[in-house]
Amino acid sequence: MLHDLVRSDLGIGLGLRSVHYGHILARRPEVDWFEILSENYMHTGGRPLHVLDQVAAHYPVVMHGVSMNIGSVDPLDRAYLRDLKALQQRCGARWISDHICWTGVQGTNLHDLLPLPYTKAALRHLIARVRQVQDLLEQPLVLENPSTYLEFTQVDMDEPTFLQELTAATGCGLLLDVNNVFVCASNHGFDAADYLRRVPWEHVVYFHLAGHTVYPTHRLDTHDQPVCREVWALYALAWQLSGGRSTLLEWDGNVPSFARTHQEARKALRHRARRPTRAAADVTVAP
Amino acid sequence: MSRSRQGASLRQLQQWLAFVVQHPRTADVAIAAKSAAAAFAPAEVRTGAVVRPNDRMSPTDRLQVYNGAYLARLFDVMAIDFGGVRELIGEKAFHRVVAGYVHECPSRHPNLNQLGQRFPDWLARQRPVPGGAFAVELARLELAITRAFDAPAFTPLTTTDLQTIAPGQWAKTRLTVNPSVQLLAFRHPIDAWFQAWKDERPRPPRRRGASWLCVYRKDWRVWRVPLSAAAFAVLAALQAGHALEQALGLAEGADPVGTWFQNWAADGLFSALRKGR
Structure with missing residues (x-):
């Protein structure tokens, strides 16, 4: 079943955002597919769900969440997972994705994608949880590499190895966020191109692209500006290494017009046709 | 260590x-x-x-x-x-x-x-x-306002639906207030201040003064409508599940009850009815 997801190139999609609802419903723009933020359509019976019904009737939809808390030591929230599955049934989402992270502990949700230590113990914990979720959802879960701003000192492996072990043990899919690879490479000082060469590509279902903010000390994954040159170069490399996957642009802050957002997403067509350059590896410099 | x-x-x-x-x-x-x-x-x-x-x-x-x-x-x-x-x-x-x-x-x-x-x-x-x-x-x-926005979906009754209630059934009929309806009783004219702020007009003085408000969702938008004390009491009684006879007993004959119900039905405030016998 994961194979079907990996092979189903939906084209170039956009994150569905409320500021674009009016344009999308009125104009029905030619967009290959939309990704929804799952939680925006859960625990509500109002306009967002009404809009989603109409969008899902005309476009392929994918669900992307931020509150599965898959890496937490707290028990899995089964009510949340049931709601997630119900939403998928309602909108016909092709797959459900979330992040390799934890978002809270002791019942509290910090609403942040907090990093896991890449230890054998954390890996065992995550593998067991992914298997549980996949059993409950009755499908492969798709998990995204997060942007992180700290690294734990005591680790047993790096992130690509963690991804290899996780996917091999669970059969889960990966959402490879190219911007996150670049942000982490910059924040933690590793070679992003080398990272990409070690990704278990047979598990990668789709790509995320986004913009980020550069601070004097670090880069922050803000999704509030265009995709930078280095991320496009990495995308070209990722495209070549993967053989091509569904691609989605996220734009969450200072969201421009629908036309401008779509235009930015469609730049992917140009970049995927390019030969990867040295710029793809040139990301270990200070921000 | x-x-x-x-x-x-x-x-x-x-x-x-x-x-x-x-x-x-x-x-x-x-x-x-x-x-x-x-x-x-x-x-x-x-x-x-x-x-x-x-x-x-x-x-x-x-x-x-x-x-x-x-x-x-x-x-x-x-x-x-x-x-x-x-x-x-x-x-x-x-x-x-x-x-x-x-x-x-x-x-x-x-x-x-x-x-x-x-x-x-x-x-x-x-x-x-x-x-x-x-x-x-x-x-x-x-x-x-956020609760009305996110309330569960519902199908509002129409004025025509209400007209199917026979005169002899009205007293014992129970109307279900739709799940988006939020009834608020204030000790200050809150809605007047809120609307002035929304309109970017000078805010009225924050003096005391009772006010009653109904917040609800219609056509996927959230609306606010001021109520009289009596109308608030009737709507609150209906929301609590009381039959029309009991609810209307709170109206004290002070207001045009028929007009209330016409307006409430037009605003889609009711989502179900159980006719009395």
Whole structure:
């Protein structure tokens, strides 16, 4: 079943955002597919769900969440997972994705994608949880590499190895966020191109692209500006290494017009046709 | 020997990091706090035993990225949902209020949109209350708006549906008020202030004066309609499940009841009816 997801190139999609609802419903723009933020359509019976019904009737939809808390030591929230599955049934989402992270502990949700230590113990914990979720959802879960701003000192492996072990043990899919690879490479000082060469590509279902903010000390994954040159170069490399996957642009802050957002997403067509350059590896410099 | 040297469990690490991220001051203050220090000695945290430094950031700098982002993110959500309260009490006071609120009432829901559910009640318990009783009532109005927005879907009854009730059935008929309807009784003219703020007009004085309001959703938008005390009482009785006869007993004959029901039906306030016998 994961194979079907990996092979189903939906084209170039956009994150569905409320500021674009009016344009999308009125104009029905030619967009290959939309990704929804799952939680925006859960625990509500109002306009967002009404809009989603109409969008899902005309476009392929994918669900992307931020509150599965898959890496937490707290028990899995089964009510949340049931709601997630119900939403998928309602909108016909092709797959459900979330992040390799934890978002809270002791019942509290910090609403942040907090990093896991890449230890054998954390890996065992995550593998067991992914298997549980996949059993409950009755499908492969798709998990995204997060942007992180700290690294734990005591680790047993790096992130690509963690991804290899996780996917091999669970059969889960990966959402490879190219911007996150670049942000982490910059924040933690590793070679992003080398990272990409070690990704278990047979598990990668789709790509995320986004913009980020550069601070004097670090880069922050803000999704509030265009995709930078280095991320496009990495995308070209990722495209070549993967053989091509569904691609989605996220734009969450200072969201421009629908036309401008779509235009930015469609730049992917140009970049995927390019030969990867040295710029793809040139990301270990200070921000 | 500290736990960092022994190798902390994932549980210890997550509880420690959650504490540091949520701390209302800074990451550096947080790691020195008693409960954090019990997990990892502050000196060891500062020298990189738990979080690695890099050539630009110390371990506490890196922790501070998460600590700073936590409150900023929650503040943004509260500022959207309680923009009126923010305007009323001012930016600095609102920031202090939000920091206090999320510290005492952290989110326990997967949906960040639910963050403000306990805010009006929490605000009412503060001494002194920032912005006073007026701010508490304004917070109740703003929460009612988000609740109406997110209420479960429903199909409103039409005026024609109501016309199917035979004269002999009216007394015992029960009308179900649709789930988006929020009925609010205030001791101040809250809606007048709120509308002036929305219209960017000078706000009316915050004097006392009872007011009643119905907040509801129609055609996927949230609306507000002022009510008289009697109309509020009737609608509240219907919402509580009372039959029309009992509810109308609260009208005291003071208002044009027939017009109320025409308007309420036109606004889609009812979603089901059980005819009396």
